Amino acid sequence: MELRPGLHRIGNDMVAAYLVVDGSGITVIDAGLPGHWRDLEQELAALGRSVEDIRAVLLTHGDPDHLGFAERLRRDHGVPVYVHGADSARARGQGSTNPGWGPMRLGPVAKFLAYAVGKGALRPVHVAEVREFEDGEVLDLPGAPRIIALPGHSPGSVAVHVPAAEAVLVGDALTTRHVLTGQEGPQPAPFTDDPAQALRSLERLRPTGARWVLPGHGTPWRGGVDAAVDAVERAAADAGRSPRRRGLR
Template identity: 30%
Template sequence: MKITTTQVTPDIWMFTFAAGQSYAVRSRDGWSLVDTGLPGHAEPLLDELARLGARPQDVRDIVLTHFHMDHAGSAADLAAATGARVLAGAGDAPFIRGERPGPPPVLEDWEVPLYESVHANLRDVPPVPPCPVDRELTDGDTLQWGEETVRVIAVPGHTPGSIALHLTPSRVLFTGDTIARHPDVMLGVFNTDRRQAVASFHRQCALDVQTACFGHGAPLTGNAGPALRAAAERLPA
């Protein structure tokens, strides 16, 4: 259960797992997590946070960009260990709570071998435990993390209730899996509705962004906006 920790900005760190990534954001009010990685990673993730100076009780919010196991897998254990509230898109909240199974992706032909390969590597991962969702987020909702106003953007398509987070003062964007980088910026794979996913991709790429943090792939730091807009131009709406 190895985790690699990378500093993205002075107040943001990325945790990389065997599949997927999550992020920690430090503010004057405490710490917030964006996604939680695969199941079974709560303890090593808390160890990494401790190395950054964060105690379990310092974690205030856990925001899940979508329900997939590499993003919501350790949410229940982390919420229990920290007392943090869990927030997620309204469309994915029932899947995160375990009230019903989430929909499978509709794969393009070229995605089938990639999907099979990814899931073959996750056969030994334990199932995702249901996690209470304390607040269901919808498009235009805002959160306040210290000085940061966090705007919630509904970005359906990868999953029905996928969300992105735009930290407007610092111009940071957390895209979840609707945008990836491999190595160039691209539409995320394994979508439930490709048409919606493309529209969500274009919506995010039009934002004022300095730093882009993806669910898969290295963040774009510095002037991320032009790279996002260039990627949007390559992908027909």
């Protein structure tokens, strides 16, 4: 799905990945779930492009629902896969954490799990070899993506700022549709290692001035980065005051 010229999404509000497209090729940002391979092929065909036009995969962090088809691109097509060093082991399947799930509702949880399983979530494919990027690095790739470290969801969580597309792609630094409650709008993402740190890290997004804020889960936000961060902070404060913020209901 084209969001704007040069910026495309595959997947949906449950799980999404993104393509940055210019004359030099394509940068893939996150790789969804293994079953999103077909979505990738369909989007490339609609663009008149092929897998051979993909120059790299950038991972916002190393969780399985963002690794998806990354190893397939690396193994079968020689596409390098980049991740922050603090999540390198996680992306290779050599380290993880066990964060709390937080608030849940039965219907949204069942819907998310059904979708994820249908897209191959029970068969995650880790990346055998990764290249590491650093905070502040501007990569020589389509879209000239700049890395912004956002530790909290995981130690190596990052956002990818693409100035040419007026977009910042944030992985699970925030969500606009909570997969466990169904609540919509910018808010803290579930499965976060350190929620307080994740919230503080969002301030690093403001200087981008990005119009588009693109999460790994949820509707693309086009109301500007300041409004998105403000909304997440309000949602976090409201959740902190709620007497029913925990447990399945």
